[in-house]
Amino acid sequence: MSDEQRAALVVMTRDDGLRSSVSRELDRRYGRDYVVLAVDGPAAARARLAEHAGLPVAALLGGFGGADADGLVCLRELHQAHGGALAVALVRWGAFETAGRIFEAVTLGQLDRWIYAPEWQGDEEFHLMVAETLEEWSARQGGGFEAVRVIGDRWSERAQHLRDSFTRNRIPLRFYEADSVEGRSLLAGLRLEQPKLPVVQLRFRPGSPVLEDPSDLDIAEQFGLFESLDPDAVYDCVVVGSGPAGLGATVYAASEGLSTLAVEPEAVGGQAGTSSLIRNYPGFQNGISGNRLTFSAFIQAWGFGATYRFMRAAVGLRTEGGLHHLALSDDTTVRARAVIIATGAAWRRIGVPRLEEFTGRGVFYGAAVAEAPAMGGRHVFVVGGGNSAGQAAVYLSRYADRVTVLIRRPDLTTTMSDYLIRELEALPNVDIRPRVQVVGGTGEDFLESFTLRDLDTGAESVESGVLFVLIGSEPRTEWLAGTLACDRWGFLHTGAALSDPGVAPAWPLERPPALLETSVPGVFAAGDVRAGSVKRVASAVGEGALAVTLVHAHLAAAGAATH
Incomplete structure (x- = not known):
């Protein structure tokens, strides 16, 4: 075995022709990096893998149907011993x-x-699907190219934030605990004796700059993101x-020739970017991570000519002389003929003061994908009953010993998609616990235990484990208070809702507002920030695209009015 071969690809089928064609294609294309093992069943697979003791398994590719009528049973049997591998069904075209x-x-x-199994030598559709499989496996493992190194305390809220931000922005990252052998060695190599943690090294930049306890703005500046x-x-x-x-909105605006600026204070993707796997977005038969989906859209918009400015938040909006003036957190102001507000929503806090003290140290908001590998051997509790909570529970179940989903309702049927409910119910290490609420917690440096209250009986119990909180969202509209009409929760009113006499500020023109137009003409809202929106990724993308159509109409009308 070559030193470069880092994992095994197991082809398991009783169909001699299928086994031969698949293993031949895999060996031809991936033989230098992976050991390809072709077997006819679980027993033979275990024997062959024993010959390569210590070698991880990247994928188990099993026949399904025909000679492999029990193919799923065989795959599941083998997968139990190699949980880190991806279980993949091989399908003949036309079956x-x-x-x-x-x-x-x-x-x-x-x-x-x-x-699909390969139908001819060099079948590129087959290899595309294999490459996607291996990319997913590789992403789960971490390691590889380290564009950025972060050295710090694993349970520091700041270190957790940095790991999450880099991961969501698809920046190759490796985290080192400061008190580990590797961490101490790296700090010594950087000549840092008593550094302010976390330390961030940007290895891809000239000179590999090292930052001690940097702010997001410090990092953005070193990344070269602060062009004036x-x-x-x-x-x-x-x-x-x-x-x-x-x-x-940015993809469609830029692709249709509008000069477009996008402003983002954190990471591409919003809440969707933290989803480990979105399976109901059209066009992705095997699902796609929210991170990959949204980052690809960012690259697409950038390619169409959109200008991006990161680590800047909008802090104010005023309209004067037919132009909208948007104040940013870096004390600059940009002007636009039209504005699309798509600030989305932030995870609602759990509201238990004692637990807030443990944010990043046993209490995590959102899916916190970067923290999942550290959940090995732990009991994880996911608080929330929506799709995001379900996706987080499925993903965390790959690492944690046990996952318990805590919900206030009697069941999940009114809040979660059916496919996710069925998947949760089928996972052997996932439980669903209804009609409970988290009301307290204890610990010193890390959450040690928390208290659950039964909402029917009032009885309380103490549990030990880590909390991932996904209990709904609050709109990011505090900076628009008094400027745009909002409902009592802060979501922006648009379109026909502005005709309600109780809405303030009132719509100022004789013409009716457009479908996604806010109470200020030429300012539109799309996605979760809008009152009455459907909380789904596809609908949010659709609203963003529709908003651009309305922007065109607004610009055309404004142009006509000036002539």
């Missing part, structure tokens, strides 16, 4: 009779994905936020 069982197995989490904006520029459209709605 449509297996489709129902495969889709059901994927839905229940018994398969990670399925791929032309103070005299007037953009056709400024998009505030780069979650799904903001990305949809």
Whole structure:
């Protein structure tokens, strides 16, 4: 075995022809990096893998149907001993009779994905699906190229924030605990004796700059993200936020020739960017991580010519002389003929003061994908009953010993998609505990225990474990208070809702507002920030695209009015 071969690819099928063609294609394309093992069943697979003791398994590719009528059973049997591998069904093109069982197995989490077997030498569709499988496995493992190194205390809230931000922005990262052997060695190599943690080394920048306890602005400046904006520029459209709605708006605005500026204070993707796997977004048969989906949209918008400014938040909005003036957190102001507000929403805090003290140290808001590998051997509790909570629970179940989903309702049927409910119910290490509320917690440096209250009986119990909190969201509209009409929760009123006489500020024009237009003409809202929006990624992207159509109409009308 070559030193470069880092994992095994197991092909398991009783179909001699299928086994031969798949293993031949894999060996031809991936043989230098992976050991390809072709076997006819679990017993043979275990024997072959024993010959390569210590070698991880990247993927288990198993036949399904025909000679492999029990293929799913065989895959599951082998997968139990190699949980880090991806379980993949091999499907012959045209074997449509297996489709129902495969889709059901994927839905229940018994398969990670399925791929078509190769039909000819160099079948690129087959290799594309294999490459996607290996990329997912590699992403789960971490390691590889380290563009950025972070050295710090694992349970520091600041270190957790940095790991999460870099991960969401798809920046190759490795984290080192400061008191580990590797961490101490790195700090010594950087000649840092008593550094302010966390330490961030940007290895891809000239000179590999090292930052001690840097702010987000410090990091953005070192990344080269602070190019000055032309103070005299007037953009056709400024998009505030780069979650799904903001990305949809920016892609369409830039692709249709509008001069477009997108402003984002944190990371691309918003809440969707933290989802480990989105399976109901059209066009992705095996699902796609929120991180990959949204980052690809960012690159797409950038390629169309959109200008991005990161680590800047919008802090104020005023309209004067037909232009909208957007004040930013870096004390600059940009001007635009139209504005699309797509700031989305932040995770609602749990509201238990004692637990807030443990944020990043046993209490995490959102999916916190970067923290999942550290959950090995732990009991994880996911608080929340929406799709984001379900996706987080599924992902965390790959690492944690046990996952318990805590919900206030009697069941999940009214808050979570059916496919996720079925997957959670099928996972052997996931429980759902209804009608409970987290009311307290204890610990010193890390959350040690927390208190649950039964909402029917009032009885309380003490549990030990880590909390991931996904209990709904609050709109990021505090900076618009008094400027745009909002409902009592802060979500922006748009379109027909502005005709309500109780809405303030009132719509100022004789013409009715456009569908996504706010109480200020030429300012639109899209996605989760909008009152009455559907909290789904696809609908947010659609609203962002629709907002651009309305921007065109607004610009055309404004142009006509000036002539």
